[in-house]
Amino acid sequence: MSSSSDEEIAAAYLLLKKRRKKTNRRFWVNPFYTINLGYSSYIVAQELNHDPVKFHGFYRMSKRTFQTLVEIIKPEISKRDTNYRKAVSAEERLLITLRYLATGDSYRALTYYFMRGLTTISNIIATTTEAIWTVLQPKYMSTPTPEKWTSIADRYYTLWNIPNCLGSLDGKHFRIKRLPKTGSTFYNYKGYFSIVLMACADADGLFTTIDAEIVTEQFFVHQILDTLLQLGLLELPQPRPLPLGNDDFPFYFVADEAFPLKNYIMRPYSKQKEFLITAYQEDGEVSNVHLGCWCLNSVYLKAQFAVKEETINSVIKAACVLHNFIRIKQGIFTQPTETIADRQDQVHIPIEPMPQPQIIRNHSEAQNIRERLCDYFLTPAGAIPYQWNHIV
Structure with a gap:
């Protein structure tokens, strides 16, 4: 049999197969x-x-x-x-x-x-x-530059009295349909299949960076965020002193207890463990008041989406950028009650220094950074009036 005959037979077979798959619409x-x-x-x-x-x-x-x-x-x-x-x-x-x-x-x-x-x-x-x-x-969600990061940090200090803060990290599970041949890859502890959105928001609740992958908080920090920082893709600004301070202090993100403590991630003290090795429990609770972070609370991020893999990423990204668009167009921003200059010139009630016990403990670099930040929140320049109401 000639090669041309083989090609004709193959073409006829493919045409017949295509016709069988075609369904007539009513x-x-x-x-x-x-x-x-x-x-x-x-x-x-x-x-x-x-x-x-x-x-x-x-x-x-x-x-x-x-x-x-x-x-x-x-x-x-x-x-x-x-x-x-x-x-x-x-x-x-x-x-x-x-x-x-x-x-x-x-x-x-x-x-x-x-x-x-x-x-x-x-x-x-x-x-x-x-x-x-x-x-x-x-x-409405452009890639942050060093100048934009610095502007975000200044805004955080103006609104929340948190210096050198670049944003709040948080995560959210989005429900998806079980994808074929994936087993339990997308199955989470909540009992359904999902993709996790890891996002960073600024002081006004606007998204600055987002990443929708099959990740957990630990994986996001150790793999994605670490890689971006090592490659210099985030272009974070150089350390600068805290207000009324002299020593350089690194810029950082704030997150909840699901994230690990890192040089560039400040998370609250754990009430069960880390308070036991902290000199004073009050110090840790005051820091927790400051280190509260934004959650993913957009009106377009509350629903559970059951969509296919090829659509879920565009759905999540559209929801996030729409959140920024609406807040910017409708002027939904938090207004500071006082300027930075007003806060620095304000007369604070002096805080009686507590006697420091002689406790020797080895801290990692990230823990030392958080301790310095905690000490700043206890000073007149870093304290906010209502922080003492949260100490139990």
């Missing part, structure tokens, strides 16, 4: 959706334009912010009408995506809310979340 657009399109959530939501409160409750942002977002993202998500059907508008595509991010409803539930097909809903969410990240990330 409808181009299901008549149920066509008949009831006028009752969809998008049509009903148009009446909310006259009620700012209800508009915000449904869209999870103000009307002006939504219109601005539509103008920015419309060129990326708009589709053309065809001879077969009318394209879904950019406004409706964005609303479907916002409702999914805010509620975590299943795709099938959204089909009945918006009277759109299951495949249509899936494609809209996948393409719109990717477009949201692509368009908004360069401006």
Whole structure:
């Protein structure tokens, strides 16, 4: 048999196999959706334009912010009408995506809310979340520079009296569908499959860096964060003295007890263990008041997403950058009650020094850094009035 005959047989086999896999669709657009399109959530939501409160409750942002977002993202998500059907508008595509991010409803539930097909809903969410990240990330979650890190640290000191702090680290589990041939890789201790978002937020609760992987807090610190710091990719500023101090003090992130204590991560004292080796329990509790960190509390990060692997990353990134966009556009920032100069010039009630016991203990470098920070919080320059109310 000639080679040309073999090629013809192979081509015929592939064509037959492709035809067998092809399924005939009953409808181009299901008549149920066509008949009831006028009752969809998008049509009903148009009446909310006259009620700012209800508009915000449904869209999870103000009307002006939504219109601005539509103008920015419309060129990326708009589709053309065809001879077969009318394209879904950019406004409706964005609303479907916002409702999914805010509620975590299943795709099938959204089909009945918006009277759109299951495949249509899936494609809209996948393409719109990717477009949201692509368009908004360069401006609303740009890569931090040394100047930006320094600005964040100054803002932390202005608002929370925490010097040299670059941000708060935290993590959140996002529910996903069990991926094929992955076994228990994505299974977590909470009893479901998930991907962990590790994020850093500044003093105003805006995300500065995010990473969505199969990670734990320990893995994030020892592998990802360590690698970024060693390669100099984070471009952290050089150490500088604490306020009213002379010796250089490193810049650092704050985190909760799930993270390890590192030179660049300051976590609160553990009430069960580390207080036992601390000279005074009051010192540790005062430091814990200062070292509280932001949690991932965005309106678009509270839902549980059950999506495929190829979509989950764009969904998480879109939720984070939308959080920054809304807070910046709507001016949701914490206002300081006093300036740094006012705080330094303020007359503080003198704190009686406590007698220091002769305790000899070997501390790691990270522990020594935290001890120096703890001592600063006990000085008139570093103390805040309400910190003494949290000592038990």
